[in-house]
Amino acid sequence: DAGITQSPRHKVTETGTPVTLRCHQTENHRYMYWYRQDPGHGLRLIHYSYGVKDTDKGEVSDGYSVSRSKTEDFLLTLESATSSQTSVYFCAIKESGAATYGYTFGSGTRLTVV
Amino acid sequence: DAKTTQPNSMESNEEEPVHLPCNHSTISGTDYIHWYRQLPSQGPEYVIHGLTSNVNNRMASLAIAEDRKSSTLILHRATLRDAAVYYCILRSRQDNYGQNFVFGPGTRLSVLP
Numbered sequence: 584d585a586g587i588t589q590s591p592r593h594k595v596t597e598t599g600t601p602v603t604l605r606c607h608q609t610e611n612h613r614y615m616y617w618y619r620q621d622p623g624h625g626l627r628l629i630h631y632s633y634g635v636k637d638t639d640k641g642e643v644s645d646g647y648s649v650s651r652s653k654t655e656d657f658l659l660t661l662e663s664a665t666s667s668q669t670s671v672y673f674c675a676i677k678e679s680g681a682a683t684y685g686y687t688f689g690s691g692t693r694l695t696v697v
Numbered sequence: 698d699a700k701t702t703q704p705n706s707m708e709s710n711e712e713e714p715v716h717l718p719c720n721h722s723t724i725s726g727t728d729y730i731h732w733y734r735q736l737p738s739q740g741p742e743y744v745i746h747g748l749t750s751n752v753n754n755r756m757a758s759l760a761i762a763e764d765r766k767s768s769t770l771i772l773h774r775a776t777l778r779d780a781a782v783y784y785c786i787l788r789s790r791q792d793n794y795g796q797n798f799v800f801g802p803g804t805r806l807s808v809l810p
Contacts, residue, residue: 614794614795616795616796618800623802625784625799625800625801625802625803626741626800627800628796628798631794631795631796633794639794639796641796673740673741675740677795680792680793680794680795681790682727682728682729682788682789682790682792683729683746685731685733685743685746686733686741686743686795686798687742687743688740688741688742689740690739690740691738691739691740
């Protein structure tokens with residue numbers, strides 16, 4: 584759908600292990616975002632990118648890092664996964680930073696940390 | 698970004714119109730009103746947005762109050778596929794990177810056959 588894919592779709596990992604989630608787009612959009620969604624909290628922004636190698640923190644960035652070495656890929660890494668990072672993770676892309684442009688979201692990655 | 702208030706849940710019958718309200722009494726002159734929806738087990742999807750005038754597209758209509766302190770998303774003929782959580786979000790023109798696009802709890806719409 585709409586040129587954005589997330590992988591893996593589901594993952595179960597153990598506490599303390601590193602985990603990398605991938606967001607891949609074929610739209611050549613400049614802006615990419617990682618959100619997490621938890622019951623009672625809606626979607627919360629983790630990190631975002633406004634170009635290759637240009638990233639910044641969002642509302643809930645602690646425990647996460649990101650990298651964007653090429654336009655099409657935005658990677659989210661949990662250096663040492665904790666149970667509080669069990670969540671559904673969504674990636675989004677946006678063609679322009681302007682307020683009139685909408686976001687396109689991926690289908691999500693369901694991560695369970697045991 | 699300014700905050701929005703939406704009812705937690707609403708119900709509608711299939712093939713009837715649905716009016717989803719959103720209050721944003723602290724909206725500023727540079728805030729656009731965006732609506733997204735999230736179907737079960739999917740990511741949010743864009744529905745519509747507007748600034749001052751009412752807007753129509755193939756999915757829905759957006760009615761904006763004259764003082765802009767409230768808006769209403771109108772689904773003209775609800776189908777079972779429209780059952781989703783609907784989010785009303787304000788997006789400032791000054792938010793250059795889109796990093797302040799805040800999703801609240803939204804309104805969970807149930808559509809009854």
